[in-house]
Amino acid sequence: MLIVVPDVLSAAELETVRRTVRDGDFLDGRGTAGPQTVGRKNNLQTDRKSERLASVQAMITAALERNNLFKAAIAPRRIIPPRFNLYKQGMYYGNHVDNAVMGDSAAPIRVDCSFTLFISGPDEYDGGELVIASSFGPATFKLPAGSLVAYPTYFYHEVKPVTRGERLCCISWLQSMIRDPNQREIIFELALAADRMSRMRAPESKAALEHLERARKNLLRSWVEI
Numbered sequence: 001m002l003i004v005v006p007d008v009l010s011a012a013e014l015e016t017v018r019r020t021v022r023d024g025d026f027l028d029g030r031g032t033a034g035p036q037t038v039g040r041k042n043n044l045q046t047d048r049k050s051e052r053l054a055s056v057q058a059m060i061t062a063a064l065e066r067n068n069l070f071k072a073a074i075a076p077r078r079i080i081p082p083r084f085n086l087y088k089q090g091m092y093y094g095n096h097v098d099n100a101v102m103g104d105s106a107a108p109i110r111v112d113c114s115f116t117l118f119i120s121g122p123d124e125y126d127g128g129e130l131v132i133a134s135s136f137g138p139a140t141f142k143l144p145a146g147s148l149v150a151y152p153t154y155f156y157h158e159v160k161p162v163t164r165g166e167r168l169c170c171i172s173w174l175q176s177m178i179r180d181p182n183q184r185e186i187i188f189e190l191a192l193a194a195d196r197m198s199r200m201r202a203p204e205s206k207a208a209l210e211h212l213e214r215a216r217k218n219l220l221r222s223w224v225e226i
Contacts, residue, residue, distance in 0.1 A: 001185045002151045003073045003135060008063050008117060009146040016064075018121055020056045021046070021084050021168070029085065029093070040094030043159070048172075051081050057081045060117065060170055072191040074150055075177040075184060077226070082172035084119070087128050092161040096132075098153045102173055109175045112184075115206040116141070117148040117170040125165030132157040152181050177224045187223070190216040 009017070028042035028075070033041040045217055046053055058084050078101055087093075103109040116130055122142045130141040130149065133156040143147045151175060178184040194216060197209045 001073065001181060001188070002132060002139060002149065002155075003091055003188075004141070004143065004147060004149050005067060005070045005073070006144070006147045008070070009060070011146070013059060013063065013148050014119065016059065017056050017084075017170070018168075021053065021119075025050060025053060025084070026086050032199075034099070037094070037096045040096060042091045043093055044086040044088070044091070046084045048081045049148055049208075050083075053084070054081075057083075070150070073184075073188045074113050074174065075187065075224070076113075077175045077177040079174040080109060080172050082117070082170045084168065084170050087125075087159060087162045087167040089164065089166075093159040095156050095158040097156055098173060100153070108123075109173070110179075111153045111173040111174040111183070112179060113150050114153045114155075114173050115148050115150040115171065116144055118143045119168040119170060120166065121145040125162050125167045127144050127161050127163040128167035129160045130157065131160060175208060178220075179225060180223065183219070183223045185220060186215065190219070 027047065029041050029043040029045045030038050048057070050057075061079055063148050064076070064079065070076075077104060091200045098114050100109060100111055102111050121144060128142070132139050132141065132149070132151050134151075143149060152155070159167075176184060190212065194209060194212050197205050197212060
């Protein structure tokens, strides 16, 4: 399931990120590429363990944890500390699939979902589109600053070459409490239906909402891994 989550970061938080993340924080992105993708990767990225960037990493993680749409769609259990990537003119990342297991060897994380949180606005660069391939075909994303797109980690995706300006984004990966993506989508659809029904004024909607919420919670009990 692909989902766009708007306005994850406020204007003030975006400004904090822009002010904090500096050119000197970036390393050659090929340093974390596997043997199959190293030739396709041409970007710059920060170290996810950077002490200097720890405050903005924590700020972004907190923003995700309070975003109801993100939580309903992804059911995050563990989020890898985010890192920032920078694409200058001519940089790109060819078609690839992210690793299934990430994190430190002492605390590995099964990766179920990936996300890209846009820091640069779409008018700040040309090219640099994120293209994600799903069963419905390729989808292209160039979102407003502060918005993100999340998707199953096993989807092929790429970043097209930047032809003008610079593209700054925040990326990370997470383990969901619901491993199966189909079950995750069912829970999300039920949450959306419950939210819509809670705003209805028909007398019978209250009883229907109670039954719907009971079914959703019982499915969660069956499917959640904690």
